[in-house]
Amino acid sequence: MSTPKILILGAGYGGLMTAVRLQKQMNYNEADVLLVNKHDYHYFTTWLHEPAAGTKDPDQCRIGIEDLLDTRKVRFKKGTVTEIKKDEKKVLLESGEELAYDYLVIGLGSEPETFGIQGLKEHAFSIRSINSVRQIREHIEYCFAKYKMEKRPELLTFIVGGAGFTGIEFVGELSDRVPELCKEFDVDPSLVKIYNIEAAPTVLPGFDPELVNYAMEVLSRKGVTFKINTPIKECTPEGVVLADGEEIKSSTVVWTGGVRGNSIIEKAGFETMRGRVKVDPYLRAPGHDEVFIVGDGALIINEETNRPYPPTAQIAIQQGENLAQNLLALVRGGQMKPFVPHIKGTVASLGKGEAIGLVGDKKLYGSTAALMKKIIDNRSLYILGGLSLVLKKVKL
Ligand code: FAD
Ligand code: NAD
Numbered sequence: 001m002s003t004p005k006i007l008i009l010g011a012g013y014g015g016l017m018t019a020v021r022l023q024k025q026m027n028y029n030e031a032d033v034l035l036v037n038k039h040d041y042h043y044f045t046t047w048l049h050e051p052a053a054g055t056k057d058p059d060q061c062r063i064g065i066e067d068l069l070d071t072r073k074v075r076f077k078k079g080t081v082t083e084i085k086k087d088e089k090k091v092l093l094e095s096g097e098e099l100a101y102d103y104l105v106i107g108l109g110s111e112p113e114t115f116g117i118q119g120l121k122e123h124a125f126s127i128r129s130i131n132s133v134r135q136i137r138e139h140i141e142y143c144f145a146k147y148k149m150e151k152r153p154e155l156l157t158f159i160v161g162g163a164g165f166t167g168i169e170f171v172g173e174l175s176d177r178v179p180e181l182c183k184e185f186d187v188d189p190s191l192v193k194i195y196n197i198e199a200a201p202t203v204l205p206g207f208d209p210e211l212v213n214y215a216m217e218v219l220s221r222k223g224v225t226f227k228i229n230t231p232i233k234e235c236t237p238e239g240v241v242l243a244d245g246e247e248i249k250s251s252t253v254v255w256t257g258g259v260r261g262n263s264i265i266e267k268a269g270f271e272t273m274r275g276r277v278k279v280d281p282y283l284r285a286p287g288h289d290e291v292f293i294v295g296d297g298a299l300i301i302n303e304e305t306n307r308p309y310p311p312t313a314q315i316a317i318q319q320g321e322n323l324a325q326n327l328l329a330l331v332r333g334g335q336m337k338p339f340v341p342h343i344k345g346t347v348a349s350l351g352k353g354e355a356i357g358l359v360g361d362k363k364l365y366g367s368t369a370a371l372m373k374k375i376i377d378n379r380s381l382y383i384l385g386g387l388s389l390v391l392k393k394v395k396l
Contacts, residue, residue: 003032004331007091007101009081010262011037011065012045013313014295015107016384017320022327023073031331033074034099036091040065040078042384043130044393045109046313047377049166049349052133052254053173054140054181060393062130068385081108084268086288103290103327107320110259110296110311113274117257119235120161124255127166136254140177143251144185154249157193159240161232162257163203165348168215170256171196172351175222194224195248197240199231199257207346211356214365218350232257259311261297273299276311281338283323292327294319300341315341317383347373 006022008015019035026033043062050056065076080094084106091099112128114120125136140158147155158174160167171194182189196203196219203226204212216226227242234241239250261275270277270285276299277285283298285291295316299308309315318341326336347357347369355369364372374395381389 003029004102005100006031006033006103006105006327006331007099008033008035008105008107009084009091010107010109010295011035011042011076012107012109012295012316013380013384014109014298014316014320015105016042016065016068017317018105018107018294018323018327019074019320020068020384021321021324023070025324025328026073026331028072031327034077035065035069035074036077036079036081036093036099037065038078038080039130040076041130042068044377044380045128046380048127048129048133049170049173051130052127052136052170053177054137055173055177055352058130058134058137061133063385063389063393068389081264084264086268086270086285086291089290101290103330104292105323105327106262106265106291106293106297107295107316108262108264108297111262111275112255113258113260114255115257117232117234120232120253120255120257123235123237124161124253126255127170136252139252140174141181144181144187146251147187147191148185152251153191153193154239155251156187156191157239157248157250157252158195159248159250159253160194160196161235161240161253161255163196163198163200163226163228164256164258165204165346167196167198167256168204168219169349170254171219171224172222172349172354175219175224176351178223189223192223195227195250196224197227197230197232197242199229199243201229203228204348208358208363211358211363211365215348215350215356218354222351259296261299265293265297273308276308282326282336283319283339292323294323300339309341309343312346313380314344317380318342347376349373 041062047061051058083092112126143155231243232240233243239248266272278299283292296311322339345359349355355373357364357369
C-alpha cells in the first residue's frame with residue numbers, strides 16, 4: 001500500500017497541534033503529512049487583543065511555522081485554501097494548485113459572526129489575525145493624530161461591540177493604552193471614550209456573576225463605559241445605531257460579537273450550525289470518515305449542559321493531541337480513541353495586572369488571576385513548541 005497522505009489545513013492551535021504531535025510520534029516515511037496555512041507563521045490567537053490595542057508588538061504574537069516543524073516528517077506549504085472538494089478528496093488553493101488527500105484535517109479557525117447586522121462587515125474591525133490587529137492598532141493611533149488636527153470627538157470615541165471574553169479582554173488592554181496615547185499625542189484623557197456594548201442583560205453572559213461584577217468594576221474604573229441589554233442594530237461609517245434608537249458617533253468600531261466556523265467548511269457542503277460541523281466522537285464529519293475537524297470549526301456537545309462547548313484554544317489543542325494519536329492509529333491499523341474534553345477553567349485578562357478566572361470551582365481575581373493567565377499562555381507555548389518557543393516568546 002502507498003504511504004497515506006495526510007493533509008492538514010490551517011496552522012492554528014488545532015491544526016498545528018495535530019502536526020507537531022504527529023511528527024513527535026510518527027516514524028519517518030510512515031505517512032506523507034502536509035500542513036497548509038495562509039501565512040508562513042503561526043499566530044497566538046489568544047493574545048491578539050494585546051497587539052490590537054497596541055500593548056504588545058504583533059511580532060511577539062507569532063512564530064515561523066517551519067521553526068516548529070521537522071520538515072522531513074511534516075512538510076509545510078504556504079497557501080490559501082479556497083475550496084474543499086470532499087467528494088473528489090481534493091483541496092484547491094488560491095494559486096490554482098490542487099492537493100489530494102487520504103485523510104483531511106480541517107483546522108481553519110473561525111470568522112466573525114455578524115448576524116446579518118447591516119454595515120458591520122463594511123465598517124467594523126475584528127480581532128482575528130496579525131494583519132487585522134496591526135490595522136486596528138494603526139487606526140487607533142491615526143485617530144489620535146487626526147483629532148489634533150480636526151478636534152472631532154468621534155475620533156476619540158472607541159466602540160467595542162459585544163462583551164464576551166474577546167470584548168472584555170480588548171477593552172482591558174485599550175484602557176491601558178489610552179493614557180500612553182494621550183501622552184504621546186497631547187490629548188486630555190477625559191476626552192477619550194471607550195464603550196463596550198452588549199446585547200445580553202449582563203457582560204460575559206453565563207459566567208460567574210461575582211467575577212462579572214469584579215470585571216465591570218475594574219474596567220469601569222479604568223474608563224470603560226458599559227451599555228448592557230443594548231444590541232447594536234447597525235454600523236455605519238459614522239458609528240453605531242443601537243436597538244433603542246440611540247446613535248453613537250465613532251470613528252472606530254471593533255466587533256467582538258461572536259464567531260462562526262470558517263465559511264469554507266459550509267461551502268464544501270458539510271452540514272453546519274453557525275459554520276461548525278457536529279463531529280462524531282473521533283472528530284469526523286458525518287458521512288466522511290476520512291475528514292476530521294479540529295478547533296473552532298468542530299461542534300461538540302457538552303453532555304452535562306446539552307449545549308455546545310464554546311470554541312476555545314483549550315479545546316482545539318486537546319483535539320489536536322487526540323487526533324494525532326488517532327491518525328497514527330489509522331496509519332498503523334490500530335484503534336482510535338474518542339475525544340473527551342478536559343475543561344480546566346477559564347481565565348480572562350482585564351489588562352495589566354488584572355484578570356478574573358474560574359479554575360475548577362475556584363474563583364480567581366486581580367493579580368492572582370493575572371499570574372494564572374500568564375502561566376496558561378506560557379504553558380500553551382510549551383505544548384506547541386517546547387522550551388525553545390517558551391524562551392523566544394515567554395510572557396513575564
Ligand atoms: P485558529 O487558531 O484561529 O487558526 C486558524 C488558522 O487557519 C490560522 O493559522 C489561519 O491563518 C489559517 N487559515 C484560515 N483560513 C485559511 C485559509 N483559507 N487557507 C489557509 N489557512 C487559513 N481560547 C482559549 O481557550 N483561551 C483564551 O484565553 C482565549 N483567548 C482568546 C482571545 C482572543 C482575542 C480571541 C480572538 C480568541 C481567544 N480564544 C481563547 C479563542 C481561541 O483563540 C480559538 O478558539 C482558537 O484560536 C481556535 O483554534 P483553531 O485552531 O480552530 O483556529
Ligand atoms: P462570544 O460569542 O463569547 O461573545 C460575543 C458577545 O457579543 C456575547 O456576549 C453576545 O451577547 C454579544 N453580542 C452579540 N450580538 C450583539 C449585538 N448585536 N450587540 C451587542 N452585543 C452583541 O464571542 P467572543 O467573545 O469573540 O469569544 C469567542 C470564543 O473565544 C468564545 O468561545 C470564548 O469563550 C473564547 N474566548 C476565550 C477567552 C478566554 O478564555 N480568556 C478570551 C477570548 C475568547
